[in-house]
Amino acid sequence: MIADHGLTLLIPSYKRPEPLAALLGRVRESGIGSEIDIIVADDGPDAGVQEVVRGFSDCGVRLIVNPTNIGYSRNLIQLFNACRTSCAILSADDDLPDVDQIRALLSTPSGFSMGVTIYRSKNGAIYRPVQQGRVTGRYFRPASNHAPGIVYHVPDLANAIAYLARRLDGGCDFALTYPQVVLLMYLLCEGRECRWIPLSPINEGSSEPSGVLNSKGIAYYAGSARLQEFFCLWSILEELEALFPDDPTGELGVMRREHNTNAFGLVSQAVLELKGFDADLWRGSAVFNSLRSVRPSALLKFGADRIRRRFGR
Incomplete structure (x- = not known):
């Protein structure tokens, strides 16, 4: 116990x-x-x-x-x-x-x-x-x-x-x-x-506003912070793949696939908020490589959510 x-x-x-x-x-x-x-x-x-x-x-x-x-x-x-x-x-x-x-x-x-x-x-x-x-x-x-x-x-x-x-x-x-x-x-x-x-x-309890900020002093839930979150988590997965190269539990591969799916929402939210591309954040091809393995259902869900926001339905 x-x-x-x-x-x-x-x-x-x-x-x-x-x-x-x-x-x-x-x-x-x-x-x-x-x-x-x-x-x-x-x-x-x-x-x-x-x-x-x-x-x-x-x-x-x-x-x-x-x-x-x-x-x-x-x-x-x-x-x-x-x-x-x-x-x-x-x-x-x-x-x-x-x-x-x-x-x-x-x-x-x-x-x-x-x-x-x-x-x-x-x-x-x-x-x-x-x-x-x-x-x-x-x-x-x-x-x-x-x-x-x-x-x-x-x-x-x-x-x-x-x-x-x-x-x-x-x-x-x-x-x-x-x-x-x-x-x-x-x-x-x-x-x-x-x-x-x-x-x-x-x-x-009282649910006070969060004071957690990223390294640039931006609230963690802001679009630009979410995009940076994507890259940091991508880096963590790469490091863990180096530390556990054979993925003995199989969990690392599962987390990679889940991150790739969730990444679509993170990236899309940031694009909508920033209304463009930030070259420093969109470095390499990590975003696009991840989106290749996104579950189709996630793409459809995001598309439907975006339409509702745009047209109020």
Whole structure:
């Protein structure tokens, strides 16, 4: 059981004291703080965040204060390194824990490196539905696009975290904004057990605007950032193909095919937004090579969506 290994709630925080107070207030009301560890990493640094955490000292919340902003991904790595239990679950500072579901999670069998749970919007809609059994390369993006609620067996992450850190040192925008996806990709290549878990221990709270920016200071969801995301993920796949040349699990080839299909939407969104081609971004033939293997259904879906946007239908 996960309870046998211990569970830590990891909360990277960036200048959001009010929603963080709501999150920790639910922890205090439920008494779950006596059953799990909790760490908040303040990446402002922000006096308001620190004051909130100090106000919940009776809940055993540990506080890490970064002297300067180190970014979301490096803050996440820092939290993993500070974790004293074998298992950890991630929450944004504006999310809310479902305490009954956390207690159910503690009774869940362990034996996996990453567990992907249900993630619900504040209105109850399911952002991240779960499948059954193992997480495979086909679902590597749906499984990990949203970081909150993913459960990790921290000792199994050593190689994946080292790879993520190398990508960050190299200025990879995808690693800056989607560290959890990079971790899952590496774990799948290693043949680690990644599993769907039909629980929703962490769900959307106040849903504050994201402060995650790419290396150029652009919001990660902007069209130009999405196009850069394509190239960075392409580079990651090439690196993983070099690190795992025989693709022993077969998952790398599956992730490549899925990326090629998803790439059409990323690239097309950027073209529509930018209204042209940026020579620096459209380097090489990576985009066009990827589009050759796109599933026809994806092309048709994009075409239909574009017509609806254009004509309002």
